[in-house]
Amino acid sequence: MHPAPSIIFFTVFSGLGFGLLAWLGLGLPDVTGWVAFVFFALAYLMAVGGLISSTFHLGNPQRALRAFTQWRTSWLSREGWLAVLSLLVMAVYGAGLVFLGERWTGLGILGSILSLATVYATSMIYGQLKTVPRWNAWTTPALFMVFAVGGGALMAGQVTAAIILLILLGGLQYIAWTTGDARFRDAGHTMETATGLGPVGKVRLLESPHSGGNYLLREMVHVVGRKHARKLRILSLTGLSILPVLLLLLLPAGHIVGLIAVILHLAGTLGARWLFFAEAEHVVGLYYGKR
């Protein structure tokens, strides 16, 4: 799949933003007043910024409100609802903390649940697609959720939780990559099943339907850059999990250490998310003799 920057930024930043909101909703860290304001501002900046960035790849963003109508079948629509609901609930909860110094525990917990549900809905936009076998598995929602709570813990200054969750995240990312590698083959999609010509013999593309490119090839048959996938995997894993964990374990906790850990985690996450798209093979490639 084409790794569009707008979608990479959207999923990474909105995931982090909602992950941070989930921690704030639980009162971790227990902040009020100005400090709470800074935390909430940061979370909203990432969550809302991510959502806005996701509209950049729409052909007709002026009609975006219509995307709230089909929540009964569409994960994209559900994501829209959950995002708006969690942002509203957390805004009220945050206002209580910032302006009144009051913690409305029940509301906070509700906001946390909604924030995590938003991340789950985002992950299912990809996880539901049978056409992309690498994504169509439990690892996709699991990974998105642990990215959100792990990165959120890091931003919320929850050192112990961050260490545990980032170790878990590293392991999960490794499993997602290795099991993902076999999933296209295991799903049984081949040029023979795609064309139905399997009973006749082995199929090979003789001529493409068009000599130039088209939307399908640009959007879904992205093969460039995969040859560096191994190196990128190692770099991403080091950034998103190993280095931040080592920093938190070995150095005394503080703002500078925290900031460096966050930056490393963010860089690793962006790399991993690029790979999430670039390595994902859509079955339509079979019609073009490509994967």
Added chain:
Amino acid sequence: MTLLPEKTDAKLGLVIDLDTCVGCHACVVSCKGWNTQGYGVPLSDQDPYGGDPSGTFLNRVHAYEVMRPDGQAQTTHFPKSCLHCEDAPCVTVCPTGASYKRQEDGIVLVNESACIGCGLCAWACPYGARELDQAAGVMKKCTLCVDRIYNDNLPEVDRVPSCVRTCPAGARHFGDLGDPDSDVSKLVEARGGIDLMPEQGTKPVNKYLPPRPKDQPLEEIDILAPLLEPVAEDARGFIGWLDKALEKL
């Protein structure tokens, strides 16, 4: 409405004969010609006369070489447009309700004025049947020529999809695949029509008729081969000299 109908009253669709398709692309051209001026926004082209032309098409013809177990290769031309799937994943993923499947005839359509151009439906389609128009930013797909098949202003012979009407080889057939007594259903039955990528679980309405087995085995095709054997083994004259000279080198 992106909830799929429980059951449609009819299952209108195409039957494509891979045995007779000659790969002339006439259906591609006629599809584009009809649909760029009919249903919804035009099918735009980008850089049509330049070095890197591309554009929106609702129907495209691939060509494959199939290597048979007996060592013979055969060519199959392979037209592909929306299969109007019964379990259409492209419809259920749509957040706006722009994509829908009609209860009355099973045609899958896009209401372009509701489409935000998110492209998710194209991701969900296993067959590459949807293309986002780059000029209008809305999703385009085969409409089964819904503006022809019910159109009383056209002579009756033209009330079929443009691609079907155009195909010079008669490789495309249109009808109700939900009615077991329709011509298309009988054709599918007689020729063992198949689904594309059935393991995706989309239950396509459109069916493909596999190429008929070749009636000539490999050996008999070479019946004239003995006559084509080289006439002169021992070359003489200039050629003979050249042959020897080259051999010595």
